[in-house]
Amino acid sequence: MSNLKRNGIGIGALTILIVAVFWLFKVIYQQPGTVDIVNQDPLYDLDATTFMELVGKNGEISIAPESVVEIKGVVKEINYLNNRVTILLEGSETYASHVICDMQSTQNDAMAQIEIRDTVTLKGVYKGFLKDAIFLNCLIAEQRP
Amino acid sequence: MNKLLLILFLPIMLVRAQSDKVIARQGQVSFFSYTSVEHIKAQNNQVLSVVDLSSNEIAVRMLMNAFVFEKALMRDHFNESYIESDIYPEGIFEGKILDFDSAVSDSQTRLIKGVFSMHGVQQELEIKTKIEQQNDTFILSGTFQVLVQDYNINIPPLLAGNIAKTITVDFRFEYEPYEN
Numbered sequence: 001m002s003n004l005k006r007n008g009i010g011i012g013a014l015t016i017l018i019v020a021v022f023w024l025f026k027v028i029y030q031q032p033g034t035v036d037i038v039n040q041d042p043l044y045d046l047d048a049t050t051f052m053e054l055v056g057k058n059g060e061i062s063i064a065p066e067s068v069v070e071i072k073g074v075v076k077e078i079n080y081l082n083n084r085v086t087i088l089l090e091g092s093e094t095y096a097s098h099v100i101c102d103m104q105s106t107q108n109d110a111m112a113q114i115e116i117r118d119t120v121t122l123k124g125v126y127k128g129f130l131k132d133a134i135f136l137n138c139l140i141a142e143q144r145p
Numbered sequence: 146m147n148k149l150l151l152i153l154f155l156p157i158m159l160v161r162a163q164s165d166k167v168i169a170r171q172g173q174v175s176f177f178s179y180t181s182v183e184h185i186k187a188q189n190n191q192v193l194s195v196v197d198l199s200s201n202e203i204a205v206r207m208l209m210n211a212f213v214f215e216k217a218l219m220r221d222h223f224n225e226s227y228i229e230s231d232i233y234p235e236g237i238f239e240g241k242i243l244d245f246d247s248a249v250s251d252s253q254t255r256l257i258k259g260v261f262s263m264h265g266v267q268q269e270l271e272i273k274t275k276i277e278q279q280n281d282t283f284i285l286s287g288t289f290q291v292l293v294q295d296y297n298i299n300i301p302p303l304l305a306g307n308i309a310k311t312i313t314v315d316f317r318f319e320y321e322p323y324e325n
Contacts, residue, residue, distance in 0.1 A: 082190050096324040128208045130193040
């Protein structure tokens with residue numbers, strides 16, 4: 001009788017353990033690809049031109065990829081390639097380089113308010129520099145016409 | 146006299162040389178891995194490419210950490226375990242478009258032959274590419290396949306069923322005249 005009781009408790013504990021592991025795996029696995037940066041403090045807060053001069057070609061500083069950066073600049077272009085919204089900010093005229101920000105899908109409503117030549121402050125995850133500075137997971141921190 | 150002619154025509158030659166280059170700042174590269182366990186798809190919309198129309202040479206650079214995945218765990222595995230994007234941050238292709246005539250405005254299908262470097266490994270590739278021309282814009286698009294084992298990427302046995310041995314890569318580049 002006590003063996004049966006012990007077995008029952010064992011099976012119950014095992015079931016709870018399996019369900020917990022499955023639930024934990026599901027929670028971790030289902031995390032969206034978007035990085036939550038709303039509450040993260042930016043490592044740098046710069047205007048686009050200064051950023052390009054400091055980080056771009058012959059740049060004085062190097063920013064580690066994956067750093068959260070806030071960047072202010074004039075909107076040069078908005079495009080919708082591959083069903084993703086991307087803002088290009090004017091950067092360095094010397095090297096014809098821009099700041100390219102791939103926006104989070106949560107920003108679609110706010111994006112409707114933005115027009116070319118507006119000055120915006122964007123916060124995003126810095127990925128690196130090719131000819132342009134590339135940011136992903138961007139969101140609008142501030143906007144003024 | 147020859148020197149004088151050279152000095153007079155040098156600026157024109159330089160302008161001509163500059164206008165022979167076209168650039169795609171936001172080239173699109175996507176890859177797909179299909180297995181019975183799961184499908185993995187990622188896309189990078191910020192791939193840089195330059196084509197020199199006078200020599201038909203093409204160069205492509207992409208940040209490996211700029212691929213966007215559906216799930217965070219897929220992205221983390223890709224960057225940390227497989228591609229090691231902190232050690233090998235870029236994928237680079239350098240090659241030549243064979244038998245390409247940029248003066249032909251009709252759609253052309255050409256082979257691009259070159260070397261693709263990724264994860265510290267260089268592999269020769271031949272890629273069939275569709276080339277279209279719309280006014281000043283050239284569009285290059287195509288699909289090719291890469292073998293995971295060719296790039297020294299180690300998949301743990303536990304996850305081997307989740308990742309295809311052959312990855313399908315799609316690309317599309319819209320080139321505009323090079324500004325600088």
